[in-house]
Amino acid sequence: MERTFIMVKPDGVQRNLVGEIIRRFENKGFKLAGLKLMSVSQELAEKHYDSLKDKAFFPGLVKFICSSPVVAMVWEGDNVVVTSRQMIGATNPHAAAPGTIRGDFGVAVGRNLIHGSDAIETAQREIALWFSEAELVTWETTLNPWLYEL
Numbered sequence: 001m002e003r004t005f006i007m008v009k010p011d012g013v014q015r016n017l018v019g020e021i022i023r024r025f026e027n028k029g030f031k032l033a034g035l036k037l038m039s040v041s042q043e044l045a046e047k048h049y050d051s052l053k054d055k056a057f058f059p060g061l062v063k064f065i066c067s068s069p070v071v072a073m074v075w076e077g078d079n080v081v082v083t084s085r086q087m088i089g090a091t092n093p094h095a096a097a098p099g100t101i102r103g104d105f106g107v108a109v110g111r112n113l114i115h116g117s118d119a120i121e122t123a124q125r126e127i128a129l130w131f132s133e134a135e136l137v138t139w140e141t142t143l144n145p146w147l148y149e150l
């Protein structure tokens, strides 16, 4: 089953949106495979955003991610990578549609509340970066026949 890496950023945790965000993924029908509240080291933040290291906003972005705890998660489900990005909305909350997380709760690109992997390969890289094998849980839900045509 496909997996993606989702992180509630420091602003989402500070604004008490962890429950709201988890609720949306649960209600959609995705299954939690990993979850932890953590402080982020500069090294981890720099590795996570490595593809953006040449951008002018990179130092501010890394500083922001390290400024306060985040909630790192792995969610599982059919097409979860693309669907999560749709649920999260456009990078800039100005452009994020109502009904999306950024569209409903954000007003600034540097405070856009949540990260989601942008492709299956990115998800695999990010899950391996943020979680050890032992922290990822494989489990069965009895809801499967009601979520999927098996």
Ligand code: DAT
Binding pocket: 052, 057, 061, 090, 091, 109, 110, 112, 114, 115, 116, 118
């Ligand atoms: P996304 O988080 O939608 O995948 P991204 O990978 O392009 O977007 O950028 C990562 C984060 O960097 C983004 O969530 C917020 C920040 N960011 C992106 N563009 C920015 C900009 N023009 N100014 C400030 N921060 C920006």
Ligand code: MG
Binding pocket: 116, 118
């Ligand atoms: Mg991205």
